[in-house]
Amino acid sequence: MTDASLSPAAAPRAGLIATDARTRKRNAAEKRFRAYGICAIGVGLLFLVFLFTSILRSGLPAFTQTVIDIEFTVTQEQFDTAEGKMLKTKEYEKLFIAALEGQLQERGLEVAFDGKAIQRLVGKPGGTIRSYLQANPDRLGAPISFELAAASRVDGYLNGRITRDSLVDSRFLQASDLDLIDALQQADIIKGAFNWNFITGTDSGVDNPGGAGLGASVIGSFFMMLVVLFLSLPIGVAASIYLEEFAPKNRWTDLIEVNISNLAAVPSIVFGILGLAVFIQFAGLPQSAPLVGGLVLTLMTLPTIIISTRASLAAVPPSIRDAALGVGASKMQSVFHHVLPLAMPGILTGTIIGLAQALGETAPLLLIGMVGFVAREYPEGFLSGFTDANSAMPAQIYTWASRADPGFYEKAWGGIIILLLFLITMNAIAVVLRRRFERRW
Amino acid sequence: MPLTWLILLILAIAFAGYVLGRRRALNSAGGDRRVLHSLPSYYGAIVAMWAVVPAAGVLIIWLLVQPYIVNSSVLSTLPDTMVAEGSSFSLVMSDVRRVADGLDVAVSTGAMSREAAASLSTEDTDVRETLGDMGVALGSAVSAEVLGAAQAYRAMNATGALMMAVVVLLITLGGAGFALSRSHAEFRARNAVERGVLALLIAAASLAVLTTIGIVFALLFNTIEFFKLYPAADFFFGTNWAPSFSGRGGASDLGILPLLWGTFYISLIALLVAVPIGLFAAIYLSEYASPRLRSIAKPLIEILAGIPTIVYGLFALLTVGPLLVTMFGKDTLGWMSGGTAVMTAGLVMGIMLIPFVSSLSDDIINAVPQAMRDGSYGLGATQSETIRHVILPAALPGIVGAILLAASRAIGETMIVVLGAGAAARLSLNPFEAMTTITAKIVSQLTGDADFASPEALVAFALGMTLFVLTLGLNVFALYIVRKYREQYD
Amino acid sequence: MNDMRILERDVDTKEVKIAARDVQVYYGTNHAIKDVSVDIEDKTVTAFIGPSGCGKSTFLRCINRMNDTIDVCRVTGDIRIDNQDIYDPRVDPVQLRAKVGMVFQKPNPFPKSIYDNVAYGPRIHGLARNKADLDDIVEKSLRRGAIWDEVKDRLNAPGTGLSGGQQQRLCIARAVATEPEVLLMDEPCSALDPIATAQIEELIDELRQSYSVVIVTHSMQQAARVSQKTAFFHLGNLVEYGETGTIFTNPVDPRTESYITGRIG
Known part of the structure; x- marks a missing residue:
């Protein structure tokens, strides 16, 4: 042990305060490393902010709609004259134009425009006016306020998507129309209004982005979620109870466990293929039906629900089970009377999060035919809601995003805002449930 | 919707079974529930379970298998020439199905009587036009074979549905009756119910395996089908991806x-x-x-x-x-x-x-x-x-x-x-x-x-x-x- | 040489290595160490004894500022090593810890080879000029840790594959590799069997030649066997500090006596 008795410090060391070059270098490295970490978090959060600002900026205009709001009087006499003509709606259009000109002149704004320009701006106002008057003949002679939806390109001009420089004259919009729009805006005739049709309406044709609504696909998603909820919750809970409480350790349960953890990571598109091949081709269920979508999403959601349910069951301490068994309850009774109710808040939280995931899932819906058609109709009744062809929120967003008319992009972003609102609400409910009922043993 | 009615009927029988089972057990104990081996509700539950579970199992299997059998037997009635000149069985079959659906619509809207739909023939009516009037669009004129096949398809589906209803209801009643016959005081109803519940739990847990099997089979069968049409080596080692949609067949x-x-x-x-x-x-x-x-x-x-x-x-x-x-x-x-x-x-x-x-x-x-x-x-x-x-x-x-x-x-x-x-x-x-x-x-x-x-x-x-x-x-x-x-x- | 050392051992007054004055430690609102003042001598084994939770480990961790790594922990008072305040804001705790090595309760070799475990400290502090130098330091340290003969043929085997006692000696070798002046040992034998414990105790006695060793221990027999000075902590207070022999045979404070005779603890 002679070597061991060497003096401890080979070289004299500086005091604690005087830092040498090496320590300074090491401390600089420490600072750099810390900075990398902060940068990484910063970049992550920046992406989040960037994502949300671009969603809000591009999506919010979908909720407003430009309308031409004008009040004018149609007399009984004018009505009779117009009804007597061959081109009836043309007559009403003339009345409308006259009213518009009058109101512009009143405010001292001089713009030259013709019927064609009006048609480019608001489509064919005559028809709307006529059908209103026919339905309400008693309003004849009194001032009536009409709110007519403006064409999507007028929207585009007002929110800056189309500028004077970028505008190319077409049958949809011409440079001269912009003067008219400016004048109408000055006269407060053109203005923005909340677009209820976007929330309650159904999808429109491929050339009418202005009239597109998300309503029908919200209903489609709703029916899908009903299927997912009523299948995946009982099946998921049953499977978890078996695996957590009853399963013996054998090959079969091992196989099930491995299967569940792998299914949780199978790409969603593969579930879409499964749905197409098994539910549609083999079992002959209808294409594009929320029922099929719900079945596919159920299979996808099950692993998530099983994993979270098992965690909640495992969190219930064994003493509760022992106590129940101790008073003579059967194993099954101890589980259903004591363990399951105690685990319920956790199970519900997991289920809601699973549902939220399923609600936003798109890829499998593409394969079972929920895109590529126009979901124009609400389902007729409750049962047909499951089987009638319909779209779902994410599928509708995809459909809009893949249409040629850029007017639909705004709708797609708007659809995302609604989808995210649903997801945020569901997650908030899950968080509240967890906070409210969380129990620490 | 007959399927809904069938399900409701099964549930009604199950409910009646529950009430009867409970009562019978109580009666056998002379109204004293302390004599019973299990709580009275378990005697009801076991009857309900016997009524629903086997019947539901048969129902699901029937629903899955019937379209398959109907399809293949309808296809076998079609002459081979039809398939040869067209492209494939599935195309012809989808024509058949569409015509059959059209006839269903026609019957349900009252535009055609049941008998008329079954006896319709291509010789005296233009089926495409008739159905077109009722809002069922068909791609091409309906040939006599397709119409015949569609009528056979409808007939077989109708008999199938009827048979299914009868069989399933018999199983429901049989199950309920069997369980009911065992409801007496000494019967260990709780243990039986728990065994049943455990079986259901195992079935639920096995669904994960079933899903995987479903995925593998769905992919495997169609992949094999694909490799029959397209050489596997070209698929795995081909450096060019250019599917052609216009010219069917080997051009891709x-x-x-x-x-x-x-x-x-x-x-x-x-x-x-x-x-x-x-x-x-x-x-x-x-x-x-x-x-x-x-x-x-x-x-x-x-x-x-x-x-x-x-x-x-x-x-x-x-x-x-x-x-x-x-x-x-x-x-x-x-x-x-x-x-x-x-x-x-x-x-x-x-x-x-x-x-x-x-x-x-x-x-x-x-x-x-x-x-x-x-x-x-x-x-x-x-x-x-x-x-x-x-x-x-x-x-x-x-x-x-x-x-x-x-x-x-x-x-x-x-x-x-x-x-x-x-x-x-x-x-x-x-x-x-x-x-x-x-x-x-x-x-x-x-x-x-x-x-x-x-x-x-x-x-x-x-x-x-x-x-x-x-x-x-x-x-x-x-x-x-x-x-x-x-x-x-x- | 040998005679000199025996002479040294008997000398009572030695240089003070660590001087603590009015040290207070708080964990959040919990006052864990109260008014501790102590002078720890160089080339001496000092034992901290006391019941669990009395603050002896906490105080030990103040000496190399390991408590800095715990967010809620706050230290006030004055601790000096070689008359230099270690809580001076200009002091880099990293340099301090190279000077004040530490061995932990549970052997904690890194999941690396034996060689890399020992070489880690010299590498980060830049103590070796080249590979030969580093080999030299590793061998010297392993020898000082009294484990060289057992591992010299498998320096590239993982350190986690050694037995518990070997792991702890490896950790001691790892600690001395940075050439510290003070060695802190936090119950170094509590996870070991009696034979391994005896080996470590023998090693501690040898290390005394070169370092000031502070050992926290649960076992009074161990304190009596290895230390020259003993400090008894109770409920965050330093109750008594003195020659080990005196503390065990003739304690002044009644609390010390109760603990040593087994009435509290």
Whole structure:
């Protein structure tokens, strides 16, 4: 042990305060490393902010709609004259134009425009006016306020998507129309209004982005979620109870466990293929039906629900089970009377999060035919809601995003805002449930 | 809807069985429930269970099997010539089904009597026109064979449904009667019910295995079908992807290599974005951040994981793509010609994967025992030295597992590449070019208007099989590594 | 040489290595160490004894500022090593810890090879000029840790593969590799069997030649066997400090006596 008795410090060391070059270098490295970490978090959060600002900026205009709001009087006499003509709606259009000109002149704004320009701006106002008057003949002679939806390109001009420089004259919009729009805006005739049709309406044709609504696909998603909820919750809970409480350790349960953890990571598109091949081709269920979508999403959601349910069951301490068994309850009774109710808040939280995931899932819906058609109709009744062809929120967003008319992009972003609102609400409910009922043993 | 009625009827019988079973047991005990082996409700429940479960099982199997049998027997009545001149069985069959559906509509709206629908013939009416009037559009004129087959189809379906109803109801009654006959005081109803419930629980748990089997079979059968039409070697080693939709048959080139390349290239870029950011964020959050910062930043970053992929897809298509074009496009560097490119999809997918990498790494770094850190600090190591030389090496297997899981996510991701990567399959090194992936092509091959029996559509199943095997392999490997790692510190 | 050392051992007054004055430690609102003042001598083994939770480990961790790594922990008062305040804001805790090595309760070798475990400290502090130098330091340290003969043929085997006693000696070798002046040992034998404990105790006695050793221990027999000075802590207070022999045979404070005779603890 002679070597061991060497003096401890080979070289004299500086005091604690005087830092040498090496320590300074090491401390600089420490600072750099810390900075990398902060940068990484910063970049992550920046992406989040960037994502949300671009969603809000591009999506919010979908909720407003430009309308031409004008009040004018149609007399009984004018009505009779117009009804007597061959081109009836043309007559009403003339009345409308006259009213518009009058109101512009009143405010001292001089713009030259013709019927064609009006048609480019608001489509064919005559028809709307006529059908209103026919339905309400008693309003004849009194001032009536009409709110007519403006064409999507007028929207585009007002929110800056189309500028004077970028505008190319077409049958949809011409440079001269912009003067008219400016004048109408000055006269407060053109203005923005909340677009209820976007929330309650159904999808429109491929050339009418202005009239597109998300309503029908919200209903489609709703029916899908009903299927997912009523299948995946009982099946998921049953499977978890078996695996957590009853399963013996054998090959079969091992196989099930491995299967569940792998299914949780199978790409969603593969579930879409499964749905197409098994539910549609083999079992002959209808294409594009929320029922099929719900079945596919159920299979996808099950692993998530099983994993979270098992965690909640495992969190219930064994003493509760022992106590129940101790008073003579059967194993099954101890589980259903004591363990399951105690685990319920956790199970519900997991289920809601699973549902939220399923609600936003798109890829499998593409394969079972929920895109590529126009979901124009609400389902007729409750049962047909499951089987009638319909779209779902994410599928509708995809459909809009893949249409040629850029007017639909705004709708797609708007659809995302609604989808995210649903997801945020569901997650908030899950968080509240967890906070409210969380129990620490 | 007869099926709904059937189900309601079964439930009604079950309910009646419950009441009867309960009463019979109580009666056998002379009204004294203490004499019974189990609670009275168990005697009711076992009857209800016997009524519903076997019947429901038979019902489900019947519903699955009947269309299959009907299809094949209808097909066998069709002359072979019909199939030969058309393209495939499924096309003819879908014609038959459409005509049959049309007749159903006609009957249900009252436009045609049941008998008229069954006796309709092509000689005295133009079926296409008749059905067209009722809003059922048919692609071509209806031949006598198809009409006949459609009528046979309807007839068989009707008898099938009737038989099913009778059989299922008999089973319901039989089950209820059997259980009812056993309801007396000594019968161990609770144990029987619990055995039944346990069987249901096992069935529910086995559904996971059934799903996997379903996936494998769905992919396998169609893949085999595809390889009958298209040589496997050309599929796996072909460097050209050019499906033709106009000229059916051998004109298509369906080589998977360009798709695999696109998939890997995009995943690589995604990982290059996600791994450094996610890993450093995890390190900072678990080793440096104050509890307050951690409690704010961690959930915020995890929001990125909760956003549906369609949102990322749109973000790639409409925001990131155009942004990259202004940075690298014609006006500046001229590297990029369109918004959809490997870079676009890779970048956005990277953002999506950040929380995935960071929360998995966070868990793994936290699992490294505190003693390791103490040992290193005790020697005078700085925090970053401790992290780089002690914690990361110790956590490495786990982190590799996390990265592999992220890679499998990236490979299987669909919406971002469908919207952001482009549609052209090519083998190129330029990340600013549009390329396409396996998932994107599965979507386009199966949502196009290709006939299901053609190689152009069936190739999607072979692609799906490849994807499934690839991701499954990655997952199993990654989970194995992570589990090994966990065991090390347990 | 040998005679000199025996002489040295019997000398009572030695240089003071660590001087603590009015040290207070708080964990959040919990006052864990109260008014501790103590002078720890160079080339001496000082034992801290006391019941669990009395603050002896906490105080030990103040000496190399390991408590800095715990967020809620706050230290006030004055601790000086070689008459230099270690809580001076200009002091780099990293440099301090190179000077004040530490061995932990549970052997905690890094999941690396034996060689890398020992070489880690010299590497980060830049103590070796080249590979030969580093080999030299590793061998010297392993010899000082009294484990060289057992591991010299498998330096590249993982450190985690050694037995508990070997692991702890490896950790001691790892600690001395940075050439510290003070060695802190936090119950170094509590996870070991009696034979390994005896080996470590023998080693501690040898280390006394070169370092000031502070050992926290649960076992009074161990304190009596290895230390020259003993400090008794109770409920965060330093109750009594003095020659080990005196503390065990003739304690002044009744609390010390109760603990030593087994009435509290």
